[in-house]
Amino acid sequence: MGFAEEHRKWVEDHISRRSGERRGRLERGHGHGERIFLEKVWWPMMGHFNDLHPEYEVVDWRSKPYFVDFVWKPGQVKFAFEVKGYGPHVQNTDRTRYRQELNRETYLQIAGYRVVAIPYDDLDASPELTITLLRPLLMPYLDVKMEEQREFSRLERDILRIAVRLNGCIRPVDLVRELGIDKRTARKGLGALSEKGKFIPIVSEESGRVCRYEYIHSLKDIQLW
Template sequence: MGFTEEHRKWVEDHISRRTGERRGRLERGHGHGERMFVEKVWWPMMGHFNDLHPEYEVLDWRGWPYFVDFAWKPGQVKFAFEVKGYGPHVQNTDRTRYRQELNRETYLQIAGYRVVAIPYDDLEASPENTIFLLRSLLMPYLALRTEEKEAFSRLERDILQIAVRSNGDIRPVDLVRELGIDLRTVRKCMRSLCEKGKFKPIVSQVSGRVCRYEYVHSLNDIQLW
């Protein structure tokens, strides 16, 4: 699928799992600048929205909710991306609000987030520059040795990608339907992936057979596609 369809599904999925102000903030806050970021930077750079959370709520030091434009949380890594225009952040005449914003950014770092400001003007004029900077910044967290990537077949990488989209658990029958392959091939691939530590077989208490597989998350898997 292309960006438009994947973006729609991604936003709708997050909206469906939220209530109250968390939902309202996403419906109101995911505007033009945020969409430009995911369309012109994140999607060309990553090709998916795995572990990226729009309008992500973080409680500040007073326990008040604060929403960052995007939080990226693969594994134990936490990044906060903020799309910032020139007017609201440089020419802000509300000095109290400006001071609070700076304090919140400091608190985000205390809470373990690496805070990254994304210039709005660059998203319009030179998104490739933002892609270059972000790729350089994130590369240490995405690094994957060539031999590790080659340890997985194309079919195994497809299965890993499906597992990520399915929130971790997959059934053999789902793979048969989605990949158009026979059950014997699915079982062979899943045995291989279990041996490589990518899945854990879940045995049915009723039949005693493997009914599904639990995906073992790894930050490096983002580079397997």
């Protein structure tokens, strides 16, 4: 299942479990900047929205509610992600509001959040840079056990590397060309990875047969290589 469908289900799930202003804020506040961050940065890194909460309510030092764009809570650690555009955050003529925003970021850190500012302009111009910066920051908090590291064979790891390099879609013929293996071995490797949840087989409408495989992105795979 692709980003658009998973994103829709994720937002609808959070909306269904909220009421009042918490629900209204999610319906109003989850806009273009937040969605493009998810589509171009979070989804390519993670491949899922587990432990990620949109428009997350935090009570500030004045006992007033404040909504963070995203909070990621994989266990005990808490990350607060804020997508920031140049206009609203740098050229803001409301100096009181600007001071409050800076103070809120400091308070979030006091409350145990690791605050990460995401430049909106980079999401369009260079999302790869944002991914490069986030990977080493988030990776220590991903639970990759030793048995998971042994889950993939050498061939399967090679297939995963090639799939990432080919932007997520791969065909058996790509493996024949890249690895020098026969088609039967290529199909067997892709089939095994599909059973492990790493690929989605895509069926051709014309032939009714599997023609290619779509890689399911995961930041954990970087540690498996």
